[in-house]
Amino acid sequence: MKVLVVEDEQAIADNIVYSLKLEGFAVQHCMLGNDALSLLKQQPFDLMILDVGLPDINGFEVCKLVRQFSELPIIFLTARDHEIDRVVGLEIGGDDYVTKPFSPRELVARVKVILKRVRPTQPASGEVNQAAILLCDDVKKQWLYYGQPLDLTRYEYGLLATLFSQPERVFSRDQLMAEVWPDACGSFDRAVDTHIKGLRAKLKKVAEHDLIKTHRGLGYSLVLPCS
Incomplete structure (x- = not known):
């Protein structure tokens, strides 16, 4: 399974990447939304962890652009914890919303849950x-x-x-x-x-x-x- 981490704070990104790799995930990291869009068009990923407050383009806008060509599962990372942000994140196509500071282990657990649930079981x-x-x-x-x-x-x-x-x-x-x-x-x-x-x-x-x-x-x- 391959995960794309889009996070501009290097220390946070390093912790996420390390935790994911410990669980056997292949991980690629970038700091800008536009770079993430380019990567997603060039190679397949199973899930994206996306920071909302990126320096070049808002994470919500990145999600909207991704949804024009991909149904890739997306977990938002943000320093904000307002209900309206969670509502917007889900309604535009996000799969989960994690507020900073967070536990890397919990984030990895959420990644596993989403990857399991986005593959619906075939009816009997x-x-x-x-x-x-x-x-x-x-x-x-x-x-x-x-x-x-x-x-x-x-x-x-x-x-x-x-x-x-x-x-x-x-x-x-x-x-x-x-x-x-x-x-x-x-x-x-x-x-x-x-x-x-x-x-x-x-x-x-x-x-x-x-x-x-x-x-x-x-x-x-x-x-x-x-x-």
């Missing part, structure tokens, strides 16, 4: 065969709806995988957050709603059936058509 084969309308190719990380591939973001993929794991079960927003956004608190309901809306739109391009049902005040469920 019996369910896939029974519900052939909606199929998952776990090797290609691709969902097929009536035989047509869906172009999903990582979050949409995770939401669909979670809902499909137990059709007709109502998942609360907090439960969906826990499955798809690791270490996020339940106050970020808007992130779930936004990605559910995007997922619904992509499903409806294939078929008019409303596959995802909203349960007001409760959450969401997936209801497969009979044919």
Whole structure:
């Protein structure tokens, strides 16, 4: 697994790099947001640890630019601990938010959790065969709806995988957050709603059936058509 660390304070970066390497990660470090963007376009990474307060470009802006071409998991580092910053970080595509000062061990633990959770488990084969309308190719990380591939973001993929794991079960927003956004608190309901809306739109391009049902005040469920 390869991690890109974008941090302009050398001492902090050295601690992060050292801790990650101790756990077997390959690590590359840069100090500027523009350098990070160049690296991401040149070589594959499994995750990026991104400081918000970079000297050349704000980390949130870096994340927005990255999301134009990659669904790479991103952990924000920041000296600020305001809820609005955490909300913004998650809504623009961040996976976690760590406030300085922090424990390098805890950061590494969060990296492991995210890398584990961004690879949703394939639904049981019996369910896939029974519900052939909606199929998952776990090797290609691709969902097929009536035989047509869906172009999903990582979050949409995770939401669909979670809902499909137990059709007709109502998942609360907090439960969906826990499955798809690791270490996020339940106050970020808007992130779930936004990605559910995007997922619904992509499903409806294939078929008019409303596959995802909203349960007001409760959450969401997936209801497969009979044919």
